Amino acid sequence: MIDTFKPVLSTESAELFESLRADFRNDIKPRDAIERMYCDDIAILSWEIKRWRRARDATMQLALRNALYEVLVERLSDMEEGQEAVSYLDQWFTHKEVRQEILETLEKYHLDESAIEGEAFRQCSSLVSQFEQLLASAEARRDRALLGIALCRRSLTEELRSKAIDVVEGKVVRLEKRQELPRG
Amino acid sequence: MVSQRRIEANRRNARKSSGPKSSAGKWRASRNALKHGLAARVNRRSPNGSLLDKLAAEIAGKTDDARILECARAIAAAELELELVRRVRVGLIDGARVFAPDQVKGEKSFLGKGQKSFLGKDNEVASLCGALPELAKLVRYENRAGARRSKAIRRLLQLRLSRTDNLAYVRSH
Numbered sequence: 001m002i003d004t005f006k007p008v009l010s011t012e013s014a015e016l017f018e019s020l021r022a023d024f025r026n027d028i029k030p031r032d033a034i035e036r037m038y039c040d041d042i043a044i045l046s047w048e049i050k051r052w053r054r055a056r057d058a059t060m061q062l063a064l065r066n067a068l069y070e071v072l073v074e075r076l077s078d079m080e081e082g083q084e085a086v087s088y089l090d091q092w093f094t095h096k097e098v099r100q101e102i103l104e105t106l107e108k109y110h111l112d113e114s115a116i117e118g119e120a121f122r123q124c125s126s127l128v129s130q131f132e133q134l135l136a137s138a139e140a141r142r143d144r145a146l147l148g149i150a151l152c153r154r155s156l157t158e159e160l161r162s163k164a165i166d167v168v169e170g171k172v173v174r175l176e177k178r179q180e181l182p183r184g
Numbered sequence: 185m186v187s188q189r190r191i192e193a194n195r196r197n198a199r200k201s202s203g204p205k206s207s208a209g210k211w212r213a214s215r216n217a218l219k220h221g222l223a224a225r226v227n228r229r230s231p232n233g234s235l236l237d238k239l240a241a242e243i244a245g246k247t248d249d250a251r252i253l254e255c256a257r258a259i260a261a262a263e264l265e266l267e268l269v270r271r272v273r274v275g276l277i278d279g280a281r282v283f284a285p286d287q288v289k290g291e292k293s294f295l296g297k298g299q300k301s302f303l304g305k306d307n308e309v310a311s312l313c314g315a316l317p318e319l320a321k322l323v324r325y326e327n328r329a330g331a332r333r334s335k336a337i338r339r340l341l342q343l344r345l346s347r348t349d350n351l352a353y354v355r356s357h
Contacts, residue, residue: 007270010278011308033243034337037263044270055312062309130316137323141330148334155341162345 007044009051017047028149031156038148045142049135056131059124067120068092068102071111078105236260243340249347255340262333269326276318281311 008014021043030036068089072078079085091098106112121128204213236257244256312319 005267005270007274009274009308009311010281011311032245033239034259034340037243037259037333051312055309058309059313127313127316130320131312134316134319134323137327141326144330144334148337151338151341155345158345 007047012051017043020047030149032152035149035152038145038152041145041148042142045138045145048138049142052131052135052138056128056135059127059131060120063120063124064116065090065093066123067116067118070123071116071119072102072105076105076109078108236264239263249343252340252343252347255336255343258336259333259340262329262336265329266326266333269322269329273319273322276315276322277311280314281308 006014006017008017021040024039024043024046025036028035028039028042030039069086072089073081073085079088088098089102092102103113106115204210237260239260240253240256243259244253247253
């Protein structure tokens with residue numbers, strides 16, 4: 001509705017948002033100001049939903065790195081503390097051999113990859129649940145905007161039907177009046 | 185019992201501190217309780233007044249029905265409130281990235297002393313996490329403005345429909 005407003009962060013692309021909004025406008029084809037308002041809501045909320053999902057997933061990914069250090073260095077004391085351990089553990093994400101070595105280390109303690117994932121979730125669960133709440137809220141509002149468009153269209157249908165009946169009845173009235181006129 | 189002298193003294197003192205006198209003072213005092221303004225309704229006197237009028241006219245379309253015009257104004261005001269909340273949200277996240285990238289509540293960093301936060305510095309995730317508590321509070325204001333707008337839209341649609349019905353009735357009789 002307020003075309004100049006773009007809910008993009010300084011790290012996001014305004015062009016991509018404009019493209020998303022244009023796609024929604026093209027698909028929904030809003031017929032009046034209210035429908036355009038709902039249509040823009042859907043674009044903005046979809047953008048925000050993508051943002052919250054991206055943040056949630058990235059937070060979990062980043063927490064995995066910390067979890068590797070926590071499990072192998074702090075809890076199991078299998079490695080020496082320090083930057084060397086951090087650099088080695090970072091290779092979990094890039095080197096298959098290192099990943100295999102770490103898994104073998106974990107096996108010594110009857111653990112597997114899930115121990116790392118569990119620890120990662122423990123570390124970032126508070127942040128993830130807050131992102132989930134924002135996500136749920138944005139999804140609910142997007143659904144309401146879709147319902148809003150449906151309501152507008154239904155209202156328009158009823159309005160048009162009412163007008164159509166009016167036209168038909170108008171014709172009937174005119175026909176009746178014609179019949180009353182003397183023939184010949 | 186309070187003496188007459190005390191009552192008179194109280195009255196004299198009360199006259200000395202009965203609030204601001206000048207219009208500037210009154211204006212300043214009227215904003216004493218203002219925290220962020222998100223709970224305030226956009227009105228005709230606000231700086232967005234002209235935008236409100238423009239938006240309301242666009243929503244109402246060509247009509248002179250006072251009830252429809254009133255509904256259109258309510259929708260426009262709620263829409264501007266929604267936009268304000270969204271602007272604040274963007275500002276909060278960008279602000280968190282620039283001003284306090286290390287202050288992330290809820291994050292448990294288990295790296296040793298001297299190690300940086302697992303979220304890193306100067307990235308989007310850290311700024312989003314940094315602004316999370318305030319972002320959660322904003323949801324309330326966004327939902328409220330959204331609900332207000334939906335209510336006004338439903339009323340506008342009903343009015344349009346009843347207007348069409350009434351016109352049809354008038355024309356057919």
